[in-house]
Amino acid sequence: MIGLRQIKSQLINFFIEVGEISYFTKRFFIEVFKRPFETKEFLRQCYQMGNRSLLLVGITGFIIGLVLTLQTRPTLMEFGAVSWMPSMVSISIVREIGPIITALVCAGRIGSGIGAELGSMRVTEQIDAMEVSGTNPFKYLVATRVLAVTLMLPLLVLFGDAIALFGSYLVENLKGNVSFLLYFNKVFDALEFGDILPATIKSFFFGLAIGIVGCYKGYNCKKGTEGVGKAANTAVVLSSLLLFIIDFIAVFVTDIFYDL
Amino acid sequence: MTTKTQIANRDIVLQIKDLRKSFGDNDVLNGFNMELYQGESLVIMGKSGSGKSVMIKCLVGLLESDSGYIRVMKNDITKLDQEALDILRADIGFLFQGSALYDSMTVRENLEFPLRRHTKKFGEHIDAEALVIEALENVGLVSAIDLMPSELSGGMKRRIALARTLIMKPKIILYDEPTSGLDPITAKEIILLMQDIQRKYGTSSLIITHDVDCARVISDRMILLIDGIDYAMGTFNELAKMDDPKVKAFFKH
Numbered sequence: 001m002i003g004l005r006q007i008k009s010q011l012i013n014f015f016i017e018v019g020e021i022s023y024f025t026k027r028f029f030i031e032v033f034k035r036p037f038e039t040k041e042f043l044r045q046c047y048q049m050g051n052r053s054l055l056l057v058g059i060t061g062f063i064i065g066l067v068l069t070l071q072t073r074p075t076l077m078e079f080g081a082v083s084w085m086p087s088m089v090s091i092s093i094v095r096e097i098g099p100i101i102t103a104l105v106c107a108g109r110i111g112s113g114i115g116a117e118l119g120s121m122r123v124t125e126q127i128d129a130m131e132v133s134g135t136n137p138f139k140y141l142v143a144t145r146v147l148a149v150t151l152m153l154p155l156l157v158l159f160g161d162a163i164a165l166f167g168s169y170l171v172e173n174l175k176g177n178v179s180f181l182l183y184f185n186k187v188f189d190a191l192e193f194g195d196i197l198p199a200t201i202k203s204f205f206f207g208l209a210i211g212i213v214g215c216y217k218g219y220n221c222k223k224g225t226e227g228v229g230k231a232a233n234t235a236v237v238l239s240s241l242l243l244f245i246i247d248f249i250a251v252f253v254t255d256i257f258y259d260l
Numbered sequence: 261m262t263t264k265t266q267i268a269n270r271d272i273v274l275q276i277k278d279l280r281k282s283f284g285d286n287d288v289l290n291g292f293n294m295e296l297y298q299g300e301s302l303v304i305m306g307k308s309g310s311g312k313s314v315m316i317k318c319l320v321g322l323l324e325s326d327s328g329y330i331r332v333m334k335n336d337i338t339k340l341d342q343e344a345l346d347i348l349r350a351d352i353g354f355l356f357q358g359s360a361l362y363d364s365m366t367v368r369e370n371l372e373f374p375l376r377r378h379t380k381k382f383g384e385h386i387d388a389e390a391l392v393i394e395a396l397e398n399v400g401l402v403s404a405i406d407l408m409p410s411e412l413s414g415g416m417k418r419r420i421a422l423a424r425t426l427i428m429k430p431k432i433i434l435y436d437e438p439t440s441g442l443d444p445i446t447a448k449e450i451i452l453l454m455q456d457i458q459r460k461y462g463t464s465s466l467i468i469t470h471d472v473d474c475a476r477v478i479s480d481r482m483i484l485l486i487d488g489i490d491y492a493m494g495t496f497n498e499l500a501k502m503d504d505p506k507v508k509a510f511f512k513h
Contacts, residue, residue, distance in 0.1 A: 121362075129360035132320045133374035133428070134346040 024142075024216045031136070032143045041140060045148035049110050053156055060105050061160035064097060065089065065167025073175060082176065086183050087190030089168045094191060098161035099199050100247055103206035106153055107239040111214040114145055115235030118218025119228040127219070142219060146211030153207030154200050194258070202250035206243055213239040270298040272331075273432055273464050274319070279328035281314055288314050290488035292328075296432070301458060301465045303475045303496075305510055306485035312468040313357070315485070316434050319466075320352055321345050333431065350378045353425035353433040353463075357440055359417040361409040367420055368392055368405050371427050378428065395423040398460070399453060415446035422453065426461075433457070435467040439474045451477050472511060484510060 069089055076082045118141060121127050130137035165187055172178040217235040221227045274296035281289040288311040296302050306312045317323040319330060321337055330337045335348055362370050371392045396402045399419040409417060418438065425433060438454065439447035451474055458465055469475055475482055476496050484492040484499065484507060492499055492507050500511045 124358055124363075125356045125360040126362055128317075128322050129354070129356055129362070130373070131322060132349055132352070132354040133377075133424075134349040135374065135377045136346075 020220075021212065021216050024219075025212050027138060028143055028146050028212065028215075031139045032147055034139065038140050038144050042144040042148055045144050046152055049106075049145075049148050050152035050155060053106060053109055053152075054159065056105055056109055057102050057156045057160045058163045060101060061098065061163035062167040064101055065093065065164030065169075066171055068092070068097070068164075069168040069171040073171070083186075085172060085176075086168070086178075086186035090165060090187040090190050091195060093164045093168075094161050094195050095199055096247075096251075098164055099157045099203050099206065100243065102157045102160040103153065103203070103210065103243050104240060106149070106156060106207075107210050107243060108236055110149055111210045111235045111239045112232040114149075114211065114214030115218040115221075116228055116232040118142075118145075118215060119221035119231035120218075122219065122221040123224050123228060138219075142215040145215055146208065149211035149214075150204055150207035153210070154203040157199070157203040157206075198250060198254040198257075202246060205246050205250070209242040209246055210239045213242060270300070272296070273298050273333055274466065275329070275331040276315070276319070277329040279315065279318060279330065280326045281311070281318060281323065282326060288488055289318075289325075289328075292485065292488065293490050294483055296464050296466050298464055299458070299462050301467065301478050301480045303467045303469060303479035303482045304485055305470060305472075305475055305482060307470065310485050311488055312470075312485055313436055316354075316436055316466070316468050319434065320349065320354055346377065350374075350428050351431045353428060353430035355418075355421055355425050355433065355435045355438055357437040359409075359414075359421040361412075361417055361421055361424070363409045365409075366405075367396075367401075367407050367409070367412075370409070370420065371395055371424050374424065374428050391427050395427040396420075398426055398457065399423045415442055415449065418442065418446075418450055419453065422450075422457070426457065429461070430463060432464045432466065435465060435469075437469055437471075438467065439469065439471050444473075447471070447474065454478060 069085065072088065073082065073085065076085055076088070118127070121141070127137045127141070130140065165184075169178070169180060169183045172183055173180070214235040217231040217238070221231040223230075272295050274294075276292060276294045279289050279292040280287075292311075292315055294302070294304070304312055304315070314323060318325045318328075319332070319337070321340075325338065328338075332348060333351060335344070337345060337348065340348065361367075362373065365373065372388050375386055375388055375391065392405070393402060396405060399422055401416060401419050401423065404412060404416060404420065409420070412420065433454075435454065438450055442450065454465065454467075455478060457463065465478075467474070467478060479496050482494065482496055482499055483490050486492075486506050492502060492504065494502075499507055502508065
């Protein structure tokens, strides 16, 4: 009986949280188009989230490209298909690995950062102070951050993809003596508009999910400093889970369009 | 200090009637009543967890009350829409217990921040720099204008928070535990500063505290918040002389 009651209360809490996040998202879409726009804060957030993530995304992308090529090369050689390497690597990176890995890295860096920053502002009453001064903290803090991460993530994905392909080229160049021009000619021959567009669209949704979850957890943080840690942690866990769900839906929808 | 008769002839700027607020099964406020008059310093004293901060947050619309009537300068704040509430908030200053300075902004940016949304109050062409300097001069910290909050001591933070409150030229200032966490000397400086500001701008002050020394120095009138109600009211001396054991407990040293 106790077990059933616990499951019931957890289910109720889950649905309450889903409802609250949906309302939070709706409020974001209302506030983001309302004047006055917080342009300065938005640009500051773009710099913080975009520029300051470049190194991490670059290193991750480079290693992914390197490892993917090193791991795949022996199998392709076995089938005498090593010349397919640029096509295979580029499609897998652009369509799937690049967006999801970059999004996961950003969920860790940006999502936890937003959760901790807003959580700390909440427990030290800074958000309340903004509210009582007659300014709109949701618009200033949430709308700018969510919009910034939504717009920056596709750019970071493109950057990560480019670095990953460069990493892959380096392995091919060292192991197979393939020139830069030949490698990237093959890459661009293999890639189609239908590979890049769905990946870019889903990257926007990845960014939106990271921003909304990070801001929601931080903005509604409770229980002092313990709550700040929890907000940062749950922001990463929940947004990572959401990324996979969005990825699944995106692949499913893209597949329907390919079949048409 | 102003006398009771002088105060009673003034306008009421803030009134609470039968305010109730509970969190789950915990009834924090059980029908609290109070009135704040123009230019008055009213101290609300109560033990930790007695609902003082909840009451002050209901007053500015940070918390929604379960029932009751809150009138601030002739506006029933429970019935105001967000825009009207924001306009009204320009006339209410709020000094938070922990200062609540925006830690990603400099002192100057902290002070300029509330001005951004209240161009109607000051006109479209606000001389923000002059207002910032004036507010900092009032608290004696012009030299800290370009410092970050992390570079300030606890007392300096409280002064800057007070300057941020003053920049909007509020008619009412709400102080939530203005001396908590400060050493006795700094606490005394803050109390003197609060008195100076009230004299200079004629503001009405509502001070939430459990610091008896602060209450003695600054209050025109006091209300003891016990069991979620306005249990006792009077001047500091009147309350200090009461025989009620619950009231006496506050004045034992």
